[in-house]
Amino acid sequence: MEDTLLMIPGPTTVPKRVLDAMAQPIVNHRGPVYGEILEETTAMMSEVFQTDNKSYLLTGSGTSAMEAAIANIVEKGDKVINVVSGKFGQRLQQLTEVFGGESIEIAVPWGQAADPEEIKRVLDENDDVKALTMIHNESSTAVVNPIQEVGKIMKDYDALFVVDTVSSLAGDNVKVDEYGLDICLTGSQKCIAAPPGMAAITINDDAWKVIDSVDSPTYYLDLKAMRKSGDKSPSQTPYTPNVSMTYAMREALSMVLEEGLDARIKRHHIGAEATREAAKTLGLDLFAREGDYSNTLTAINMPEGVTDNQLRGTMRNKYQIELAGGQDHLKGNIFRIGHMGTTGLHELAMTFACLEMTLKEFGFEFESGAGVAALEDIYLKNL
Amino acid sequence: MEDTLLMIPGPTTVPKRVLDAMAQPIVNHRGPVYGEILEETTAMMSEVFQTDNKSYLLTGSGTSAMEAAIANIVEKGDKVINVVSGKFGQRLQQLTEVFGGESIEIAVPWGQAADPEEIKRVLDENDDVKALTMIHNESSTAVVNPIQEVGKIMKDYDALFVVDTVSSLAGDNVKVDEYGLDICLTGSQKCIAAPPGMAAITINDDAWKVIDSVDSPTYYLDLKAMRKSGDKSPSQTPYTPNVSMTYAMREALSMVLEEGLDARIKRHHIGAEATREAAKTLGLDLFAREGDYSNTLTAINMPEGVTDNQLRGTMRNKYQIELAGGQDHLKGNIFRIGHMGTTGLHELAMTFACLEMTLKEFGFEFESGAGVAALEDIYLKNL
Numbered sequence: 001m002e003d004t005l006l007m008i009p010g011p012t013t014v015p016k017r018v019l020d021a022m023a024q025p026i027v028n029h030r031g032p033v034y035g036e037i038l039e040e041t042t043a044m045m046s047e048v049f050q051t052d053n054k055s056y057l058l059t060g061s062g063t064s065a066m067e068a069a070i071a072n073i074v075e076k077g078d079k080v081i082n083v084v085s086g087k088f089g090q091r092l093q094q095l096t097e098v099f100g101g102e103s104i105e106i107a108v109p110w111g112q113a114a115d116p117e118e119i120k121r122v123l124d125e126n127d128d129v130k131a132l133t134m135i136h137n138e139s140s141t142a143v144v145n146p147i148q149e150v151g152k153i154m155k156d157y158d159a160l161f162v163v164d165t166v167s168s169l170a171g172d173n174v175k176v177d178e179y180g181l182d183i184c185l186t187g188s189q190k191c192i193a194a195p196p197g198m199a200a201i202t203i204n205d206d207a208w209k210v211i212d213s214v215d216s217p218t219y220y221l222d223l224k225a226m227r228k229s230g231d232k233s234p235s236q237t238p239y240t241p242n243v244s245m246t247y248a249m250r251e252a253l254s255m256v257l258e259e260g261l262d263a264r265i266k267r268h269h270i271g272a273e274a275t276r277e278a279a280k281t282l283g284l285d286l287f288a289r290e291g292d293y294s295n296t297l298t299a300i301n302m303p304e305g306v307t308d309n310q311l312r313g314t315m316r317n318k319y320q321i322e323l324a325g326g327q328d329h330l331k332g333n334i335f336r337i338g339h340m341g342t343t344g345l346h347e348l349a350m351t352f353a354c355l356e357m358t359l360k361e362f363g364f365e366f367e368s369g370a371g372v373a374a375l376e377d378i379y380l381k382n383l
Numbered sequence: 384m385e386d387t388l389l390m391i392p393g394p395t396t397v398p399k400r401v402l403d404a405m406a407q408p409i410v411n412h413r414g415p416v417y418g419e420i421l422e423e424t425t426a427m428m429s430e431v432f433q434t435d436n437k438s439y440l441l442t443g444s445g446t447s448a449m450e451a452a453i454a455n456i457v458e459k460g461d462k463v464i465n466v467v468s469g470k471f472g473q474r475l476q477q478l479t480e481v482f483g484g485e486s487i488e489i490a491v492p493w494g495q496a497a498d499p500e501e502i503k504r505v506l507d508e509n510d511d512v513k514a515l516t517m518i519h520n521e522s523s524t525a526v527v528n529p530i531q532e533v534g535k536i537m538k539d540y541d542a543l544f545v546v547d548t549v550s551s552l553a554g555d556n557v558k559v560d561e562y563g564l565d566i567c568l569t570g571s572q573k574c575i576a577a578p579p580g581m582a583a584i585t586i587n588d589d590a591w592k593v594i595d596s597v598d599s600p601t602y603y604l605d606l607k608a609m610r611k612s613g614d615k616s617p618s619q620t621p622y623t624p625n626v627s628m629t630y631a632m633r634e635a636l637s638m639v640l641e642e643g644l645d646a647r648i649k650r651h652h653i654g655a656e657a658t659r660e661a662a663k664t665l666g667l668d669l670f671a672r673e674g675d676y677s678n679t680l681t682a683i684n685m686p687e688g689v690t691d692n693q694l695r696g697t698m699r700n701k702y703q704i705e706l707a708g709g710q711d712h713l714k715g716n717i718f719r720i721g722h723m724g725t726t727g728l729h730e731l732a733m734t735f736a737c738l739e740m741t742l743k744e745f746g747f748e749f750e751s752g753a754g755v756a757a758l759e760d761i762y763l764k765n766l
Binding site: 020189221 | 386387389391393394395396397402403405406407408409410411412413414416442443444445446447449450454477478481482483570572578579580581600601602603604621622623624625626627628631699705707
């Protein structure tokens with residue numbers, strides 16, 4: 001294998017088609033050629049978000065879109081409910097506070113999904129909240145939060161529903177209009193399988209009304225400026241966009257739509273189930289609570305008898321496979337396998353073969369090939 | 384010619400070497416391989432800034448670095464002197480105000496460079512200013528501002544000297560330490576000749592002291608977070624960086640250093656002189672005041688008898704050469720030729736040949752080839 005296999009929850013392996021598209025010569029970002037590419041790409045973005053809203057591309061990480069979502073709606077003293085079930089939920093809370101908001105935290109134990117009933121209760125207690133923020137797929141804990149159920153609840157409240165789908169869009173069900181997501185954002189380097197460095201956001205009319213009423217200390221991530229430039233003909237961005245990443249996103253989104261959004265999501269679900277079954281077959285424990293499992297990555301408790309450095313170091317140095325560690329207090333306690341983007345059966349088979357060999361090296365006992373066999377079973381059942 | 388020739392002031396044509404580097408497979412942004420690439424790239428960045436400071440890469444446009452420079456030092460009510468001699472000077476002023484600063488504007492007529500004596504006078508009148516901001520190379524007017532002279536003056540004052548070198552670094556003299564630039568920032572897509580989408584910033588100890596004393600409403604562009612991540616081993620970025628653009632920057636900066644920074648700057652100076660002489664030979668008037676000319680782009684008054692649409696449209700549609708128009712109130716009144724990055728003799732020769740043909744088409748009279756001949760003279764004198 002020439003290149004290291006990325007089995008982390010983003011960036012994922014980027015298909016050669018996308019890398020080649022990215023390497024095309026640069027065009028004038030203020031000219032009609034770029035304008036057409038931008039319009040085509042943002043239209044595909046809206047299709048993947050399953051929304052009639054316009055979408056906007058940001059030259060920045062997923063975090064830049066998280067900041068755009070918060071900074072443009074939160075003013076000093078505004079109450080915001082932040083559902084915090086992991087590191088990225090915390091980030092939306094931190095952003096709320098950085099921009100002067102008063103955070104009402106719904107703390108969910110790491111490894112569990114938020115409870116819609118608890119959210120309803122907190123909404124009832126706080127009828128003056130401006131927004132509720134939620135991470136759809138909490139990649140720090142490999143848990144999926146129930147955005148559809150919460151979206152239904154939110155329809156009875158005035159607050160905006162702000163949802164981060166950085167590590168789920170195009171890999172799990174995200175129906176912006178049907179679920180009632182007022183602001184939804186994502187990143188390029190997860191299930192869309194483009195390189196990192198671009199983010200996307202879509203905003204409905206209710207959210208625009210709030211944004212139009214807010215005067216935020218934000219400039220680079222000013223959504224009103226993005227809307228104004230996007231409405232120009234040809235469509236533009238307020239500041240020089242990453243032209244190469246726009247090519248990459250256009251190609252990656254084309255691949256998503258060629259595969260078919262539903263087929264791609266189903267493929268992610270199968271990969272997730274196969275990963276869980278393979279891990280369990282090897283005697284490993286999943287970190288997330290049963291039923292709350294992410295469909296785009298899996299977190300596995302670090303088994304006793306091997307350290308994070310030993311396990312992931314061996315996978316990296318001996319087998320050229322990158323796994324992710326735990327973040328913050330989970331560092332050393334879990335490892336995470338990303339199965340997003342174009343990653344599927346073949347990559348998981350390699351990964352589990354090498355994971356089995358790594359575990360054997362550190363004295364674990366199981367029948368060789370058992371994990372891979374469990375993978376095969378799930379795929380055979382589903383294909 | 385297969386691809387359109389970019390003669391705009393950024394993005395510039397990106398060398399194939401850089402595009403190919405960018406298209407390499409993605410690595411784990413939290414692993415040692417990326418850490419090494421990041422450290423190597425930021426070290427080259429500091430070399431090009433001519434500073435012993437550390438430098439930081441931002442996944443964003445040049446404007447993201449402008450915001451980082453302002454947002455991290457300005458608090459509500461802080462006085463900041465903004466030298467405004469064009470659109471980008473205005474942008475630093477807008478950013479100052481967005482982050483609650485009180486702007487003291489030194490308004491310089493568009494097309495002229497700032498006067499160091501005037502700056503000294505305003506500094507003397509305002510002994511409580513926190514910073515002075517200046518665009519080194521104002522690409523909206525094709526004027527270069529005297530950062531070296533102003534840097535000398537600033538040494539007698541406590542205020543930070545914040546300089547934007549987005550369109551000058553690696554194409555004109557920028558010696559961060561020698562000139563006393565406390566914060567200096569740039570972009571990827573100008574004289575460095577990488578694609579757009581990455582920015583860089585370098586910060587000296589005086590500036591860090593101010594940054595450490597400020598609690599800004601900034602998160603994605605938080606410089607303290609960048610310093611903390613950069614100090615890790617391996618070096619990291621706080622949020623997922625554009626890995627591909629890091630490759631591109633590494634390759635583009637390698638090309639800058641292989642050519643030699645002084646040689647590259649001299650090449651830009653020659654290209655600028657050649658462009659001015661060629662334009663004047665064709666009877667065209669330069670927009671900028673004599674002596675204030677930029678070394679990386681040239682602004683030319685739109686001659687009577689042809690419209691912006693006719694001139695630039697013909698250059699684009701008939702000859703596949705992109706020129707830039709004027710911005711804001713200069714729209715339609717000037718056109719701009721970028722001669723930055725790897726753009727030099729060959730590209731300018733093509734451009735002036737086609738510009739001559741375009742002008743002839745609209746009835747202008749001059750000896751065919753006269754502009755190109757003027758170019759040749761300047762290059763022959765200098766090579």
